[in-house]
Amino acid sequence: MRKKISDTFPAGIIDIGSHSARLDLFAAAPDGTIRLLESLDRPLNLGFDVFRNGAVSSQSIHQLSSVMGDFARKLDEYGAAARRVVATSAIREAFNRELVISRIRHDSGLEIEILEAQEEARITFLSTREELRRCCDFDRMTGIAFIIGTGSLIVIFFENGLLKFYESAPLGTIRFYDEFGRSGIRPKEIVDILISSAIEQRLRECARLRPDQPLALIGIGAGVRLLVRRHETAGEQTVRLSVDTVADLARQAMREDPQRLGRKLNIPDHQAMSLAPCGSLISYFLNEFNCSEFLCPSTTTRTALLDDLVRRTEKPDATPFLADMLAAAEGVGQKYGFDVAHARSVGRNALALFDKLKRYYDFPPRSRIWLEIAALLHDIGRFIDVRQHHKHSWYLISHAQLPGLSPAEQRIIATVARYHRKAPPKASHPEYMALGADEKVAVLKLAAILRVADALDRAHCGRYRNLKLKLRGDELIIHSTAGEDRRLEELYLKMKSDMFRDVFGLQLKLEEVLEKL
Amino acid sequence: MNEFIDRSDRYISRELSWLDFNARVLDEAACTANPLLERLKFIAIFSSNLDEFFMVRIAGLRQLVQLGKDAPDPAGVRPEEQLALLRTRLEKLLHRQQKLLNSLLAELEKQDIRLRRPHELPEAARKELKRFFQVQILPVLTPLAVDPSHPFPILNSGAIELAVSMKPADRQDTVFAFVEVPEVLPRFIAVRDEQPGKTFVLLEELIMDNLEGLFSGCSIQEFFPFRITRDMDFSVEEEGVEDLLAQIEKKLLQRRQREPIRLEMPRSVPAGELYNWLCGEFQLSPQFRYRTSVPLHLKQFFELAAKAERPDLLEPAWPPIMPPEFAAGGSVFDALSAHEQILIAPPFHAFSPIIRLLEEAADDPDVLAIKQTLYRVSGNSPVVHALQRAARNGKQVTVIVELKARFDEGNNIQWARRLEESGAHVVYGISNLKIHCKALLIVRREDGYIRRYLHLATGNYNDKTAAQYTDLGIMTCDPDLCFDVANLFNVMTGYSAPPQRWRKIAAAPFDLRQRVLELIDREARLSTPERPGRIIAKMNSLSDTEVIDHLHKAAAAHVRIDLIVRGICCLKPGPADGNIRVISIVDRYLEHSRVFYFQNGGEEEFYLSSADWMYRNLSRRIELMFPVESPKIRKILFDLLRMQLKDEEKGRRLMSSGRYTRKLPEHHTPARSQAGSYRYFRNLATEAAGTGENILKVFAAPETDSPHTSPQA
Known part of the structure; x- marks a missing residue:
């Protein structure tokens, strides 16, 4: 049965990523619009554990449990009716993921759901498509969208606005640092890793991508958004840039000291660390494919989950995918x-x-x-x-x-x-x-x-x-x-x-x- | 040497600037336009300010000297030089204060308000006083003898002590003793002496008149009152937030043992055995010893102003005005729903809408949560009572309590504990960051939808100071401001890292400094000789060197800058800085609001803030600056600023010499901005009540500038 939007909201969406846990609290307004009430962000180091040792350490479980306790109190503060708690990488890659889920259920009453890469690709693509349809003729657009998190990379090929192929790779903005150490990785090496991971070859083989085919490049993720934030325009969700402009930004991110660039862009140090990997990623795609333009939507995992929740509430029978x-x-x-x-x-x-x-x-x-x-x-x-x-x-x-x-x-x-x-x-x-x-x-x-x-x-x-x-x-x-x-x-x-x-x-x-x- | 000249051209020494501020306070005591008892209050304020200055700043400077830290301040003056300069200036100021007090007491006598020594009283009155001493005072006194078995006691900072030397009947040597004049007793004791009006005796005089009763069997040799002030500039070395509370309580106890920084005593005390012994015990260099020809602890003369019961010798009351939006009574929630934003400007406005908002929230079944910052809250605060009730009613109450509010910790800890016991979530600040922003956020569910109510202000949630400090605050439901402030609360409670960016506010220590500098720089960028930029900034203190440098640069780019800085102003408007004008307003209310206006090429912006432009506020505290977007309120802010800039009575101008102009009018003038502000708010309220029409009609008067007209022009 179709539910009223006010029955579902306020709703809380928690995204447990590799390096932070985030809670977005949303409320419905009487005019039917959904508003973000609060946005919480707590740094965690699950990625460091999982990507090195394959499991979440007991210290990190304890820390996560404390954060989830705070988040649960916050959900109660607003009487949040609906709540969705998803874990992306690193927990989905963790050997002891069931233990983590059980412990959090016990300590905070929150039920963690593992968001598999294909589901992440689906909901993120759907949200992005909705946003891009508002600013361009997305249903006639063909291109590559990449979703870069701190611990995972998902690459999507879409044709005439439909998702045709996706692939996830164990690469992420901070994962590079976790694996190679803070000073051990250079942007050039990131590009080499991307080349060796044969994304380009897979796209050509699996999606029948022609070498010279003109493509739109869509970059999704907090790091990418930070990189292009100077080009945001008031009232526009999506940042749309020429290939030359985004190439300049990517080169700058690869060349400059992350902390110095962070200060220029007014970004805290820990977030500035993601700039160089994002720059490298953009640079890789621009070099390997015939990209004609670059788009950066405002989509995050949490907005995608919110859109999913709204769809399920308002149109439970709709099948947009x-x-x-x-x-x-x-x-x-x-x-x-x-x-x-x-x-x-x-x-x-x-x-x-x-x-x-x-x-x-x-x-x-x-x-x-x-x-x-x-x-x-x-x-x-x-x-x-x-x-x-x-x-x-x-x-x-x-x-x-x-x-x-x-x-x-x-x-x-x-x-x-x-x-x-x-x-x-x-x-x-x-x-x-x-x-x-x-x-x-x-x-x-x-x-x-x-x-x-x-x-x-x-x-x-x-x-x-x-x-x-x-x-x-x-x-x-x-x-x-x-x-x-x-x-x-x-x-x-x-x-x-x-x-x-x-x-x-x-x-x-x-x-x-x-x-x- | 060049460096020194360059620096002193642009900056004024912070401590010297503060002393200048206190000199302006003293001017108010000298100003015959002020009623007698108001002038007496300014004498008390001067001393109260000075006590804090010694405890914190002078003590800090002495510490720098002791540690051998010799680096000059931005104005190029080294700590030792500063101490010497301060001593010279202080001597002059104290001399002036004493002269003023004596003349004020003489004038009060003409008004039948007298201060007498016990021996000056008729015998009957003196006997009655003696009885009073034995019944009311003697039981409270605790004499402390000093001899080999009783070491030198720890004397409380700020209290008047009596030093006594005596010879016990059974001993040859002199015994020294102390009697603390208890602060729990009134300092001014009314005497019935058959004269018209009122006669008072000072408590320490009464005790000294009855010393024999305290030390029976001893022959009293010498005695005199004195007062020591101790260094209180402590910094809490936090290891984690958990034990912050315990640490502060420990620090409060330690406070009694801090080093003395000032010794005060009457000028009449002879350099005899008792004096030499006392100075020897304190080992305080002459630089920190002060002699006075008037009573000690003049802060307590507030009590005399109140006990005189002479309203004719006080400023006429300015009864607080109810903001027109609340005049009809009814629910504060309804009033807020009906208006986009509501300005509350205590003490011109009543503070009660804020208390009402909290009280309604505490009892309203639809209210889900209340979050509030509490910094300096009065002892029996209705704010704390409302929060307690809300918590008991099952609301999610989050209170961010700042325990590091100087001198108020003891008070804070008590009510913080009470709140916790009621079920509120009490958070004791963030390690190393004093929480100074003032915010109240209420979450309410209305017809199934969440609606949030916000109050942001420049002043604390303190109903007592709200009657004395001029502050500005807004109540609003603006979703973006609510979003920002909710997120700021999450930062303060440790629930979240600071967001990448705020929607409307700027917050220290995150982006406030940068935002302030950007706003100044933007003004410079948009400024041309033909169409100069414009900044009006009102605050309590301006000392941040980076901000000062940017202001100087903006002035060089033709931006016309008006600074209304009540207290410390380290910016020196050099002879070449014709574009910078600095004024300071000292009047019956303490100027406390922080208002910032930027012309922005015609797209004017107004901000209110909890932060001064000081290093500590921009870098070491949680502070908040928020835009005011309601055209109606922007208009009011502009009119208030305009009145202040035109205040020829209480506004003193900082000259390029670094000194302020002095104003001592004999009568109040229409230019007095606080009186003008009060009339202005009263007119607004009357107009709104009388016509029920848009209050903006008030401003249609021809003498009023439009917001686009420069107030300086």
């Missing part, structure tokens, strides 16, 4: 050389079947998008070998970067694709047996549909473009145009409809209809 999920799935498909026409045709057929069936059968809430992605990617296992390709598809989908999906959802999608051909699930299939009961049912239903949809495009010619379906008794009639040769589809339908019949109790039948004149 759906197109991106499909674009990213197609990106994965492209990477493995899939037959895009066949994939899309199977997708269309599957959705037509799904939409017909969902009137009569129960499906989990997000199963339509699971089915669509499974349909798009069901054949990618062919990249490895045609034989047993359904099993290769399962593996590749299980480990693909598919933003907007939880790990459980990704498992379901991979298993649906795994059963698009050959034997139905058996007790001897560990990938199936590892699923929960509801997940198994979802897989059976969706895989049954996928098999039929795949059979209908057996000829890989997209013949059944606008599937017409009719339920008659215990028969599902699929109408085909008169005079067409449908022997191949009939044959495969016969072979692959067993599961459909078992799951839904329906017989499938192809019937010829006369086209209306």
Whole structure:
């Protein structure tokens, strides 16, 4: 049910990063706008522990617990109804993350949720897109967005305003210092690390980025924002700069002593440390890609989480990321050389079947998008070998970067694709047996549909473009145009409809209809 | 040598400048336009100021000399030279004070207010006094003998002591003893002597008249009153905030043992055995010994002004005016919701809306939280009572208590403890940073939405000083100011690091200094000979050398600068600095507000602040400067500044010689800015009540400048 905005607010959003914990408290105004009430920032040194030793030290847990206690009191002060406490890097990389979560739950009553990189990419991209749509024609824009935190780097490729590919790397503005020591790293080395991490190569291979393709470069993160703060204009959230201007800023950040530059920009020393790494990062992208302009939105993890909270409150059924999920799935498909026409045709057929069936059968809430992605990617296992390709598809989908999906959802999608051909699930299939009961049912239903949809495009010619379906008794009639040769589809339908019949109790039948004149 | 000349051209020695300020206070005692008892009060203020000056500044200078730290101050004067200069100036000032007091006492006598010694009284009156002594005073006195078994006692700083030498009947040698004149007893004792008006005897005179009763069996040889002042310039060596409270309590105890910095005694005391013994015990160089021809501890003459009960010899009362926005009564929350910003200007305005706001908040079920800074709060403060009640009512009460407010620690610790017991979250300041900003933030839930109410001011939440100090504050719901101040509270409570930037305020020790310098520099940048820039800055003290340098530079860029600096002003307007004008206003109320005006090429900006332009305020304290954006209030601020700049009666001008002009008019004039300010606020209130129309109509009078007209012109 849609909730009133005043029921959700005041709300507090806590972001536990590698080097600080931040709390933003928001309230709704009677006119519906959301206002920031307070913004708290406490330095922590989780990154130092995790990036060196793999776990959060007991001293840091104690410190974090004290900070969370203060933050919990602050939430109480405003009677904050909603609260979201997320941990990004370093806790998400920490070996003892469950212990940290349990300890904080016990000490402060706050429930920490690990924000995985793909979710961080999704919500940050969504917020950024909303902001950029207000200042430019973002839906026709193609480019690279990078989100640089103190302990992690996420690189996103977007095409015509849709997120198509993302990748996270264990690099961060302060992480460099943690790993190399305060005086041990120079901007040039940061650029070398970026080059060696092969981001550019991955973008070309995975996102099919052409070498000379003109791209917009979007820099997201507190450090980047500090670097460009002199160019902020009143009333504008986004800082928009020419490539030359941002290149100058980046060079200055790389060249100058961080503390001196910090003083010039009126930034405290600990924040000034992030300027050189951000400058290096910008410099790297400008050198490696054909960037045409630079944008720095005001997005932070907390504003992204806030937007997410508002979306969930105001429009719980909206799916603003759906197109991106499909674009990213197609990106994965492209990477493995899939037959895009066949994939899309199977997708269309599957959705037509799904939409017909969902009137009569129960499906989990997000199963339509699971089915669509499974349909798009069901054949990618062919990249490895045609034989047993359904099993290769399962593996590749299980480990693909598919933003907007939880790990459980990704498992379901991979298993649906795994059963698009050959034997139905058996007790001897560990990938199936590892699923929960509801997940198994979802897989059976969706895989049954996928098999039929795949059979209908057996000829890989997209013949059944606008599937017409009719339920008659215990028969599902699929109408085909008169005079067409449908022997191949009939044959495969016969072979692959067993599961459909078992799951839904329906017989499938192809019937010829006369086209209306 | 050149360096010395360069420096003294631009700067004035801080301590000498302070002494000049106190000289202006003394001028008020000399000014016959002031009623007699008001003049007497200025004598008391002069002494009270001087006590603090000795305890802190002179003691500090002596410490520098003792440590061999010989570096000159920005004006080029070395500590030892400063001490010598101060002694010379002080002698002159004290001589003047004594002459003035004697003439004031003579004039009071004409008004039937007399000060008598016991032996000058009729026998009957003297006997009655003796009875009074035995019943009321004797039980409180504790004589302390000094002999081999009783070492020299630790004498309290600031109290009048009686030194007595005597010979006990059973001994040959002289015994020395002390009697402290208790501060808990009244200093002025009224005597019924059959004369019209009132006759008073000083407490120490009465005790001295009855010394035999204290030392029975002894033959008293010599006795005289004296007073020592001790060095109190302590710095708390904090290790962590947790033990700050304990440390201060410890320091309070230690305070009794600090080194003496001044010994005062009557000029009439002969250099006999008792005198020589006492000076020998204190080992205080003659530089720090003072003789006087009038009573000691003149701060206590406030008591006489009150006990005289002669309103005709005091300034007519200026009853505080209710700010028009609150005149209708009703809820302060409602008044604040109906107005964008409300100016509260005590003591012209009543302080009560602030107390009402707190009291309403304490009982209002919709109020979630109250946060407040408390610096110097009066003993039985209604502010503390309201906060206690709020905490007991389950509100989240956060109070930032500054324990390092000089001389007030004992008072602060008591009520801080009381607040904690009520359930308030009491935070005892930040290590090494004195919290000096004044802010009150109330969080309220209204119809499901959060609304915050803010009060920011230049003065403390002290209902007593609010009746004597001129301060300016605003009440507002401005979300940006609320955001900034809420974040500043988080910094003060240790909940958060300072934000990267503030939306509207500037705060020390973070960006206030830089912001002040930027504002001055911007004025210089925008200034041309044809269209000069303009700065009006009103504060208590100006001593920060960096700010002074930037002001000099701005003046060189044709910016016309008016500084209204009540106390210390280390900026010297050199002969070439025609663009800098410095005035100081000393009047019945203590000028205390900090107001800053920048012309900004026509986009004028007004700021109020808790901070003076001193190094300690800009770098060593938590301070706040906030813009005033309401056109109505900006207009009022400008009019107030204009009145002050035109104050030909109480405004003294600092000349390029480094000395101030002296003004001793025989009658008050219409130029007196405090009287003008009071009339101004009264008119505003009357106009608002009378017509119910926009109070801005008041300013339509032709003699009033528009904000765009230069007040100096």
